Each structure stands twice: as structure tokens, then as C-alpha cells.
Amino acid sequence: MRFGTLGKSGIKVSAIGTGTWAMGGDFFGAIDEKQCIEAIVASLDAGVNLVDTAPVYGHGHSEELVGKALKGRRQQVVLCTKCGLTAPGRNLTRKAIQMEVDQSLTRLQTDYIDLYQMHWPDPNTPVEESMQAMLDLKKEGKIRAIGVSNFDEELMRRCMAVGQLDTLQPQYSLLDRQVEKSILPFCRQNGIGILSYGSLGAGMLTGKFKTPPQVEGSDKRAGFYPFFKEPLFSQALRLVSVLQEIAQEHDKPVAHVAINWVSQQEGMSTALVGCKNPAQAVQNAQAGDWDLSAQELERIDQALREIYGE
Numbered sequence: 001m002r003f004g005t006l007g008k009s010g011i012k013v014s015a016i017g018t019g020t021w022a023m024g025g026d027f028f029g030a031i032d033e034k035q036c037i038e039a040i041v042a043s044l045d046a047g048v049n050l051v052d053t054a055p056v057y058g059h060g061h062s063e064e065l066v067g068k069a070l071k072g073r074r075q076q077v078v079l080c081t082k083c084g085l086t087a088p089g090r091n092l093t094r095k096a097i098q099m100e101v102d103q104s105l106t107r108l109q110t111d112y113i114d115l116y117q118m119h120w121p122d123p124n125t126p127v128e129e130s131m132q133a134m135l136d137l138k139k140e141g142k143i144r145a146i147g148v149s150n151f152d153e154e155l156m157r158r159c160m161a162v163g164q165l166d167t168l169q170p171q172y173s174l175l176d177r178q179v180e181k182s183i184l185p186f187c188r189q190n191g192i193g194i195l196s197y198g199s200l201g202a203g204m205l206t207g208k209f210k211t212p213p214q215v216e217g218s219d220k221r222a223g224f225y226p227f228f229k230e231p232l233f234s235q236a237l238r239l240v241s242v243l244q245e246i247a248q249e250h251d252k253p254v255a256h257v258a259i260n261w262v263s264q265q266e267g268m269s270t271a272l273v274g275c276k277n278p279a280q281a282v283q284n285a286q287a288g289d290w291d292l293s294a295q296e297l298e299r300i301d302q303a304l305r306e307i308y309g310e
């Protein structure tokens with residue numbers, strides 16, 4: 001497993017992190033709780049040391065499962081959760097942050113969070129107030145590092161004027177590279193660590209979807225990730241076929257090529273990869289055991305230019 005750091009915090013993290021959105025049970029289809037807990041444990045056994053969750057994933061359910069899975073090995077794990085996105089909407093007021101952190105600590109069965117992240121911008125609260133609340137939590141010892149998610153440069157700049165901002169968690173994968181234009185360069189210049197989400201394109205980059213998943217019941221992924229709709233879906237299939245060729249040459253799963261492409265980009269701390277069972281968790285963690293060569297990275301970039309015309 002390769003290791004990096006969470007920005008200026010100096011906290012050491014594995015290049016692959018375990019994401020637990022699906023484990024909330026309300027967005028990626030049905031889950032088996034026992035399998036979810038075993039998946040988190042299996043990822044740790046396979047070398048992962050970072051787990052990411054959020055209160056909004058299944059209204060606390062994902063955090064509860066993470067808390068159960070980490071019993072007895074809390075100290076070995078970099079535990080990341082978030083605040084500011086709950087059922088009624090966005091709320092990053094000082095009062096909401098102070099209340100949410102205690103609820104998360106209870107569900108996670110711990111007395112500290114390693115990385116606490118503002119989940120989405122709250123247009124109704126000055127970000128300076130939110131950032132000060134986060135800094136106060138750090139002083140109290142409830143959190144060790146401060147992150148944001150889905151923030152732009154301007155909001156990050158305002159946070160940095162108040163105190164140390166350690167990380168950004170944006171959507172970033174072979175299927176969504178919007179942050180490459182200006183957000184990632186800003187993070188690199190300012191020592192902000194990057195945790196990519198949707199690293200596997202919600203499963204699209206494993207090669208298993210030949211037709212788009214239907215938005216039905218509790219499987220709503222196609223409503224959040226735009227590449228499940230045409231014409232992006234057909235373009236994604238073309239890209240997956242190039243990844244498949246590289247995977248075959250290494251005798252590795254396609255998922256490894258997608259995970260390694262994002263995790264090998266400059267400034268990355270961790271590629272967050274979601275899973276629902278131990279087999280997926282172990283397969284994903286094993287991507288960190290090998291690297292794509294410079295020629296292979298260029299081959300993928302060439303395919304991106306051909307398919308997306310950039």
C-alpha cells in the first residue's frame with residue numbers, strides 16, 4: 001500500500017480509503033449490514049487506514065456501522081466524517097456544527113474524529129463562522145484536522161484566512177475531471193490534501209455496467225452521477241474498454257486501473273472507494289499494491305482526449 005498525508009496536518013493515510021455512502025442503505029440499493037461491517041474490517045486488514053463516512057448517509061446508519069466495525073482498532077484508523085448536510089438541508093452554523101459533532105461521536109463510538117469535513121457549502125452562513133467553529137472543536141480535542149467538500153477556491157480562500165484548512169474532498173475520477181481546471185491546482189499550491197470521491201464512478205469504472213442502472217427503489221446512484229445517462233454512458237463504455245486492455249496486461253481487475261489513475265495524480269492524499277462487501281473491499285485495497293507506468297498514464301490521457309475531445 002502506498003501512503004500519503006492529509007495536507008498540512010501531517011496525518012499519514014493510505015492511498016486507498018474506504019468510503020461508506022452505500023452503507024447508509026438508502027442510495028446505492030440494498031445492503032447487508034453484516035457484510036458492510038465485514039467489508040470495513042477487510043479493507044483495514046488489506047492495508048487501508050482511512051474510513052470516510054457522513055451523518056447524512058442513511059440518516060446516521062453508515063456512521064453507526066463504521067462505529068461497530070472499528071471496535072477494538074480505533075487507534076489504527078484515520079476516521080473521517082462530515083457536518084452541515086442533514087435531512088432538512090444545509091446548515092453550517094456554529095450551533096449546528098457543535099450539535100452534529102457530538103451526535104457523530106456517539107454514533108461512531110469514539111471521543112475524537114481525525115478529519116472533520118464541511119460536507120457542502122451553506123449559502124446562508126458566513127463560512128468564517130463555520131471555520132471558526134471547526135477550529136474551536138480542534139482546540140477542544142474533538143477533531144484533529146479540518147476539511148471541506150464540494151467547495152470552490154473562493155470559499156477555501158476564505159476558510160484559510162481564518163485558520164489551517166487541511167483537505168478538500170471533491171468528486172474526481174476518470175469520469176469527472178472538472179476540478180482539474182483550477183480547483184486541484186489551487187489545492188496543490190496551498191498544501192491542501194485531496195480526497196477524491198466517486199473514484200470508481202459509482203461502479204461504472206469496474207466494467208460491470210453494460211446498460212445504465214435504473215433509478216429505482218433505494219438505488220439512486222444514476223440520479224447523482226451524470227455519466228449513467230447518454231451520451232456520457234456510451235463514452236464511459238469506450239473509456240472502460242481502454243482500461244480493460246491495460247488491466248488485462250497486468251492480470252488485474254479494471255477497477256485497479258481506475259483507482260490507480262486517480263490516486264497517482266499530483267497532490268492526492270487518498271482515493272475514496274466505496275464498497276458493500278468484503279470481496280469488493282479487498283479488491284479495491286489491492287490497487288494500492290501496484291502503480292500504472294508513465295506510459296500507461298499517457299495512454300489513458302490519450303484515450304480521454306480522443307473520447308471527450310479535450
Ligand SMILES: NC(=O)c1ccc[n+]([C@@H]2O[C@H](COP(=O)([O-])OP(=O)(O)OC[C@H]3O[C@@H](n4cnc5c(N)ncnc54)[C@H](OP(=O)(O)O)[C@@H]3O)[C@@H](O)[C@H]2O)c1
Pocket residue numbers: 018019020021022028029052053119149150169196197198199200201202203204206208255272273274275276279280281283284
Ligand atoms: N463529499 C461528498 O459529497 C461525497 C459524495 C459521494 C461520495 N463521497 C464519499 O466517497 C466515497 C466513494 O464514492 P462512492 O461510494 O459514491 O462511489 P465509488 O467509490 O465510485 O463506487 C462505489 C460503488 O461501486 C461498487 N463497487 C465498489 N467496488 C467494486 C468492485 N471492486 N467491483 C464491483 N463493484 C464495485 C459498489 O456498489 P454496487 O456493488 O452496488 O455496484 C460501491 O458501492 C463514498 O462512499 C463516500 O464516502 C462523498
